[in-house]
Amino acid sequence: MNAVRLPVTEAVRETQSSQSALGECVGRTVRRYLADIGDTECAEGLHALVIREVEGPLLREVLAFHDGNQSRAAAVLGINRATLRKKLATHGLL
Known part of the structure; x- marks a missing residue:
């Protein structure tokens, strides 16, 4: 490089x-x-670390802003509702 x-x-x-x-x-x-x-060196890689640390709070805040409405939150995030639910489960937010 x-x-x-x-x-x-x-x-x-x-x-x-x-x-x-x-x-x-x-x-x-x-x-x-x-x-x-x-x-x-970051054992898991810096990219993976940042995504792991940022994704949970991002999901939590967008969902709270939309009063728990997963369809609206998914639309704002640019992902489908099923993907949102999977990510929420991964981060223990369901």
Whole structure:
């Protein structure tokens, strides 16, 4: 891989101008996580870790916003209701 690694301050400045508030929050959190672990590898992979940590709260908040209506929550999430129910069960939210 021949990726160019920007200094942290440049990477932060470059992304702040074009990211949404949610993107900025994720970026800050991932940068902090990476700084905390240093060169230690995440056993399950960083992508899997982030998805696992973010998906449960996302489902919980969208479902609560729609007063528990799974059909509306699924529509907002862009997934079908059966998939939503499967994810809710996986995260212990049913």
